[in-house]
Amino acid sequence: MKQLIGDDVAHAAELLREGGIVAIPTETVYGLAANAFDEAAVLKVFEVKQRPSFDPLIVHIGRREDVHRVVKELPPGAEALMDHFWPGPLTLVLPKQDIVPDLVTSGLDTVGVRIPAHPLALELLRSLDFPLAAPSANPFGYVSPTTAQHVADQLGDRIPYILDGGPCIVGVESTIVGLDDGRWVLYRPGGIAVERIEEVIGRVAVTMKKVMPVAPGMLESHYAPRKPVHVGDVITLSQQHKSKRIGMISFREDHDVHCCEVLSSSGDLSEAARHLFSALRTLDASDCDVILAERFPDEGLGRAINDRLRRAAAR
Ligand code: TXA
Ligand code: MG
Numbered sequence: 321m322k323q324l325i326g327d328d329v330a331h332a333a334e335l336l337r338e339g340g341i342v343a344i345p346t347e348t349v350y351g352l353a354a355n356a357f358d359e360a361a362v363l364k365v366f367e368v369k370q371r372p373s374f375d376p377l378i379v380h381i382g383r384r385e386d387v388h389r390v391v392k393e394l395p396p397g398a399e400a401l402m403d404h405f406w407p408g409p410l411t412l413v414l415p416k417q418d419i420v421p422d423l424v425t426s427g428l429d430t431v432g433v434r435i436p437a438h439p440l441a442l443e444l445l446r447s448l449d450f451p452l453a454a455p456s457a458n459p460f461g462y463v464s465p466t467t468a469q470h471v472a473d474q475l476g477d478r479i480p481y482i483l484d485g486g487p488c489i490v491g492v493e494s495t496i497v498g499l500d501d502g503r504w505v506l507y508r509p510g511g512i513a514v515e516r517i518e519e520v521i522g523r524v525a526v527t528m529k530k531v532m533p534v535a536p537g538m539l540e541s542h543y544a545p546r547k548p549v550h551v552g553d554v555i556t557l558s559q560q561h562k563s564k565r566i567g568m569i570s571f572r573e574d575h576d577v578h579c580c581e582v583l584s585s586s587g588d589l590s591e592a593a594r595h596l597f598s599a600l601r602t603l604d605a606s607d608c609d610v611i612l613a614e615r616f617p618d619e620g621l622g623r624a625i626n627d628r629l630r631r632a633a634a635r
Contacts (some may be wrong), residue, residue: 325468325482332483333447343457343471345485346436348409348493348511349464350471359421362453369462376426378411379409382445390420397521399635404520407437409490409511412499424453440485459567462602490528491594492624509623542631545604549633550613557612567608578608589621
């Protein structure tokens with residue numbers, strides 16, 4: 321019997337070719353992958369995650385030329401974005417080819433696609449002759465996994481194999497952009513700062529408006545620990561919750577509370593993003609009563625961090 325966690329790419333590939341599902345590492349978070357062209361395999365992903373079928377999946381490809389297998393046409397700007405950010409944490413939502421099953425896109429006529437920047441994920445994708453549909457490998461609504469052990473803790477009894485590529489170096493999901501009436505819009509802030517995208521294609525509308533009937537990355541309550549989460553000024557919040565055991569998420573300073581997770585003592589937003597989901601899990605598993613999180617600077621990866629914290633706090 322094969323171990324649940326390992327780094328055997330050939331074994332992962334074999335399971336996927338047989339229509340199975342496998343948890344895979346990416347630079348952002350671990351994904352739960354299936355053959356994107358095999359509806360029965362994709363259905364298993366929805367079942368294991370208990371994910372509603374109105375939530376579309378991101379399709380992962382191993383090579384730039386493979387984009388044409390899933391995308392019908394590349395609108396202006398798309399190639400420049402691929403040149404700059406692929407492989408990497410940028411998902412492009414583009415008109416889909418008919419071969420992509422409706423289950424993957426929730427019936428939308430667009431598909432989200434990216435090339436992940438992780439050596440094992442790339443080796444796996446390049447050894448397959450189909451792309452992989454993969455949402456984050458967590459039960460729907462809960463904090464995303466950034467280590468193989470996180471996946472094992474929650475889905476270990478429901479999947480055959482977790483390909484272990486070490487801790488994710490970006491730590492928050494990909495940035496998602498798409499087109500609305502010919503204009504580029506941001507669907508989800510993530511691992512690539514919007515400022516960097518705007519250097520390539522100009523102004524990107526930062527819409528938090530629900531541009532699609534269904535975009536659960538945009539659902540208010542998401543990425544949520546079981547414990548209550550409050551985001552804001554931590555000094556004020558600590559006062560308000562002083563009768564409780566406080567678990568705090570702080571940017572750079574240690575605070576004298578029951579437990580405190582400092583995301584980056586050097587004040588680096590990329591490092592903070594990398595540690596965010598682990599910190600939420602650690603505090604959720606601790607004996608604190610409430611999680612208080614500092615609001616991060618609203619720039620660069622700080623936007624993705626604030627977005628995840630805001631949704632973790634939404635009930
Ligand atoms: O970094 C990531 O993007 C990770 C890794 C595994 O690649 N994946 C990820 O997948 O975060 P997931 O399923 O947790 O989030 C996918 C989100 C959907 O909830 C939806 O908001 C958006 O991507 N999405 C996918 N297809 C879309 C489409 N056709 N139109 C608009 N949004 C789409
Ligand atoms: Mg997710």
